[in-house]
Amino acid sequence: MYCTRKIAEHIEWVGGNDRRLALFENLFPIPRGVAYNAYLILDEKTALLDTVDSSIARQFFENITHGLQGRPLDYLIVNHMEPDHCANIEELMLRYPDMKIVGNLKTIQLIQQFYGVDLDGRTLIVKENDELPLGRHTLQFVLAPMVHWPEVMMTYEKTEKILFSADAFGSFGALNGAIFNDELNFERDWLADSRRYYSNIVGKYGPQVQAALKKAATLDIRMLCPLHGPIWRTDLSYLLGKYDLWSRYEPEDQAVAIFYGSMYGDTENAVNVLAASLADAGIRDISVYDVSSTHVSQLVSESFRCSHLVFAAPTYNNGLYPAMETALLDMKALNLQNRTVGIIENGSWAPQAGNVMRSILSEMKNMRVLENGVTVKSSVKDEQIPALMSLRDEIVKTMQQA
Numbered sequence: 001m002y003c004t005r006k007i008a009e010h011i012e013w014v015g016g017n018d019r020r021l022a023l024f025e026n027l028f029p030i031p032r033g034v035a036y037n038a039y040l041i042l043d044e045k046t047a048l049l050d051t052v053d054s055s056i057a058r059q060f061f062e063n064i065t066h067g068l069q070g071r072p073l074d075y076l077i078v079n080h081m082e083p084d085h086c087a088n089i090e091e092l093m094l095r096y097p098d099m100k101i102v103g104n105l106k107t108i109q110l111i112q113q114f115y116g117v118d119l120d121g122r123t124l125i126v127k128e129n130d131e132l133p134l135g136r137h138t139l140q141f142v143l144a145p146m147v148h149w150p151e152v153m154m155t156y157e158k159t160e161k162i163l164f165s166a167d168a169f170g171s172f173g174a175l176n177g178a179i180f181n182d183e184l185n186f187e188r189d190w191l192a193d194s195r196r197y198y199s200n201i202v203g204k205y206g207p208q209v210q211a212a213l214k215k216a217a218t219l220d221i222r223m224l225c226p227l228h229g230p231i232w233r234t235d236l237s238y239l240l241g242k243y244d245l246w247s248r249y250e251p252e253d254q255a256v257a258i259f260y261g262s263m264y265g266d267t268e269n270a271v272n273v274l275a276a277s278l279a280d281a282g283i284r285d286i287s288v289y290d291v292s293s294t295h296v297s298q299l300v301s302e303s304f305r306c307s308h309l310v311f312a313a314p315t316y317n318n319g320l321y322p323a324m325e326t327a328l329l330d331m332k333a334l335n336l337q338n339r340t341v342g343i344i345e346n347g348s349w350a351p352q353a354g355n356v357m358r359s360i361l362s363e364m365k366n367m368r369v370l371e372n373g374v375t376v377k378s379s380v381k382d383e384q385i386p387a388l389m390s391l392r393d394e395i396v397k398t399m400q401q402a
């Protein structure tokens with residue numbers, strides 16, 4: 001049975017949800033599932049904006065068959081050529097033989113590269129700011145390269161003032177009936193997954209997101225329609241503000257996130273002592289994560305949220321504890337910048353973890369490593385307490401300065 005929702009006059013949401021997929025991109029846990037959004041415009045011409053993942057193709061075709069009410073599909077707009085959005089292009093070409101595929105040159109190259117289909121006479125190639133009239137509605141194309149992939153573009157519908165924004169402004173999480181931001185509790189139920197999605201999927205491309213935000217600022221936008229997660233039709237400045245911070249690598253919160261690896265509980269003990277002393281000193285937003293049991297996407301997400309990060313890890317193979325190395329290298333790969341960082345290392349005979357952590361951090365932009373590092377030899381003793389308290393004091397002082 002079809003399951004669609006009207007988002008504006010003659011514009012329908014025709015996407016769907018996958019609540020069975022465990023790992024998005026076979027990497028990221030999505031216990032709340034994921035939505036693949038697609039949109040259908042019915043005018044003198046009909047246009048479909050993107051398709052969906054192959055896992056929900058059946059639902060998708062029921063939706064568009066219902067939405068079209070027997071009419072042919074004139075245009076498929078391909079804003080993003082990643083398979084979670086374009087898995088159904090070939091089937092659409094077969095079902096709608098007069099349908100034109102609308103994309104930029106890179107889009108068309110990628111369609112051929114992925115699917116090897118004969119596109120002769122089936123494409124309409126567009127450039128920045130080109131327009132496609134559908135009747136009462138007009139689409140304007142806004143290129144947004146590397147707001148995930150190089151071919152990405154956004155489509156602005158001028159009559160209803162809707163920006164179809166591709167991966168930008170998306171989130172992990174299935175849409176549970178409610179598809180608009182004002183129908184759900186975003187801050188409570190979605191913000192963490194929205195941040196985890198942004199930081200891990202698009203986080204590396206902050207400058208390109210900034211460029212897209214600048215283009216978006218020139219448009220009068222009433223509604224943001226991403227390819228994943230809720231549609232935004234109120235309070236757009238809230239989400240735009242988050243994207244501005246995230247893409248400039250500025251923290252959202254003056255907060256401490258402590259990431260630790262611990263083989264037998266001793267490095268964890270040092271972290272507990274530090275966290276308790278921070279709370280005693282009046283710091284209220286403290287998070288503690290075991291890097292061995294917390295998915296790295298969550299660690300990355302928290303590193304994008306918090307102003308102060310503490311990394312605490314044992315020495316391992318004369319280097320760094322592997323789970324911590326993975327976390328730090330992922331943060332580096334995603335271009336994390338502008339954080340204040342504390343270091344705690346443990347090493348029973350030749351501590352090296354601190355050196356490796358400092359080396360990785362030195363290759364990241366504007367990471368201020370606090371002077372008061374802590375070295376634990378096997379387990380915390382009285383002699384480490386002054387160093388832990390000095391680290392606490394430096395964290396408190398730099399938070400107050402901020």
Ligand code: FEO
Binds near residue numbers: 080082084167227
């Ligand atoms: Fe949702 Fe970059 O694909």
